[in-house]
Amino acid sequence: METNRILCLLEQRLKKSRLKHTLGVRDMAVRLAEHWGADRDKAEKAALLHDFTKNLSAAESDELIIRYNLGIKYLGNPALAHSKTAAAVLEHEYGVSDREILNAIDCHTVGKPNMTLLEKIIYVADAAEQGRDYPGVEEIRDTAFSDIDKACINILDRTIKYVLSKGEDMDNKAIAWKTAEVIDSKKGQDIVLIDISRTSGFADYFVITHAPSDRLMKTIADEVEDQLAELGVILKRSEGRNGTGWILMDFGDIIVNVFSKEQRDRYNLEKLWGDGDITYFDGNKGIE
Ligand SMILES: [Fe+2]
Ligand SMILES: [Fe+2]
Structure with missing residues (x-):
């Protein structure tokens, strides 16, 4: 070739x-x-x-x-x-x-x-x-x-x-934290982690962010997919890469949501899952 x-x-x-x-x-x-x-x-x-x-x-x-x-x-x-x-x-x-x-x-x-x-x-x-x-x-x-x-x-x-x-196994909390760091490195905005393990039967963590453009949303999603794959955490399902303003990535125990600002405000998952423990990610601090 x-x-x-x-x-x-x-x-x-x-x-x-x-x-x-x-x-x-x-x-x-x-x-x-x-x-x-x-x-x-x-x-x-x-x-x-x-x-x-x-x-x-x-x-x-x-x-x-x-x-x-x-x-x-x-x-x-x-x-x-x-x-x-x-x-x-x-x-x-x-x-x-x-x-x-x-x-x-x-x-x-x-x-x-x-x-x-x-x-x-x-x-x-x-x-x-x-x-x-x-x-x-x-x-x-x-x-x-x-x-x-x-x-x-x-x-x-x-x-x-x-x-x-x-x-020695990264637990889901550590993986969610790592996900937030990856999103942060790609300039995802207002990153939030919600521990839903006690309130949901289908996952342990939601990670939520938004980005100002479709292209940046995809960049974040691609990077998260790559970096988690390196840790052996495989993407099971992904939806919304076609410009709907919401990319949802299902890694099993971790669900990553990359929104446009508009769609994030509209769906307001933080409120929807308000029963879970919410952590506002700050790259300099710990998860708690
Ligand atoms: Fe390779
Ligand atoms: Fe390679």
């Missing part, structure tokens, strides 16, 4: 934030390939295609897992499955036949033993491209150019710690 065709496909398939990340991975992968003497063209293609199926729904991901027999352990977990589904779809539906590229895509999420140079490049670039921002990322970015194996180990180490800490 030619690069221009890949870019066209990515524009159709990926959300803006994911496309930005993908281009960041491409830039870093190309620089790493040039630095370490790997095939620049393959690094560019693998990087551009690595998250090809990242924005599929859980149902779409499951469908591919079954179609290509990728393993039942991936069912219901599109965040973990996306490297596998991307490699399978690209091979079987888009005619990508280069094994090295497909393998680099296939293992970019969790790595594997005895990775090739190209696989390491994609793995590291994915974790440390310019848009990534977490404690220690600068060091990994530098190490990638001095000792790529060490960079891989650092990333793995970080992933293992992260997974273990996830095992």
